Amino acid sequence: MSKPVFSLQNITVTVGDNVRILDNLNFDIFDGDFITVLGTNGAGKSTLFNTIAGNLKIASGVLKHHDKNIANDSAVSRTDYIARVFQDPKMGTAPRMTVAENLLLAEKRGKKRTLHSRGLTKEKLAEYANITKVMGNNLDTRLQTATGNLSGGQRQALSFLMATRVKPELLLLDEHTAALDPKTSEQLMLATNEQVTKNKLTALMITHNLADALKYGNRLIILNAGKIVLDVRDSDKAALDDTQILKYFMA
Template sequence: MTKTDTPLISLNHIVTKVNTGTPNEVMILRHLDLDIYDGDFITVLGSNGAGKSTLFNTISGELPVDAGTISLKGQDITTMTVEKRTAFLARVFQDPKMGTAPRMTVAENLLLASQRGKRRTLRLRRLKQQLPHFKALTATMNNGLTERLNTATENLSGGQRQALSFLMATEQHPDLLLLDEHTAALDPKTSAELMHQTNQRVTEENLTCLMITHHLDDALKYGNRLIVLDQGQVKFDVRGAEKAELTKEKLLSFFDIIE
């Protein structure tokens, strides 16, 4: 983590509800506070219903905030639209089918990602000029994606498609990367390979990242910081040397306490 006293993203006393104004109204995030610093790689744990996906949907703007504020570099973005947030935020979902255009080729998807957050104008695609870069980029995944640049994304394997989603999300070096159980739908071998590449890219490029996972081993192995959500609040936040010393047994005992 970069040494700075100023958070990149701050969530202050966030309340997020679903089914607002109906008999089924439920408060998911309950006055949640979270500061995310430049260069943080945070693994996010929590039981079902703890608020993990709601946290991501709130940060990305998919869900409105009922109370509290969200700031980016000191600027209030609480009411900023989803579209405007794509200028600084990218997300990879659990489902490999999300995040890519199925009928577009791998190269066309990467070209689209290269324009994320930029002003759209009528101009030539310049796809051919970008192919050397796309070949080098896909080669980092070591999964045959380089040979499939002209293949429609819908014809890729699940692992290749998820690797493409990850490359698209990180192509423009977003201020914040949200990984929403991005390896959960993959087989163990493919999942491990994508996690290795994820860690390498996030670390080498000093990306600020939140990663939801149900795998305690991954939560302990990756990142400089680990948080546990429970009943819509951050109940456990450990980083640096303290995180490095954390064991699976200690983490499991903590879950026993909050459950």
């Protein structure tokens, strides 16, 4: 197997009176991995994402991006190669800007983030219509609509498209379908899987949905008390069922 794109080595994250949220965690992420992440509340899932994204400082350990230790790099600097979609549809988009303007802004990842209306040419709008149409929720008909006026599902779909407009080295999907109704959630999950697979994105996806965790991705990890208690991929993952997964939540 090739070298990991990201490597977490003996990572410990503490809060309060030295309470360990991540406990000497070791975890490698390889190019093309689509990893579903399970765990009970308080297991360390969000802490894992916040640590990778740079929103939380580690108490000890090494966090490598390729061969560089990025443990002390800022969250802002990591946005050059890490993108994130949050659970709340309101996060990740600018509400007063139109759908098209948000997509144009997303193309500036890793560059100076300025927005010029002249960038929204007829050709660019046609491109955005094609991009948004694949989400299957009529977002393509609302390119000139202020994002704050979209439905929750449309706004979350836009957040996903913005996060992947410039291919990130790592996409963090932080329960990105949890706030949506079941039909909209399923629709976005199908679109997510299609885009991640087609574009060969490297992604981690937190979910509480066992069916989604088993159905999607090539790899699955389960966190418990800040440690990874299960890490399976490919055929081993495909052989799992709900009963086998649930026993890790009983410990």
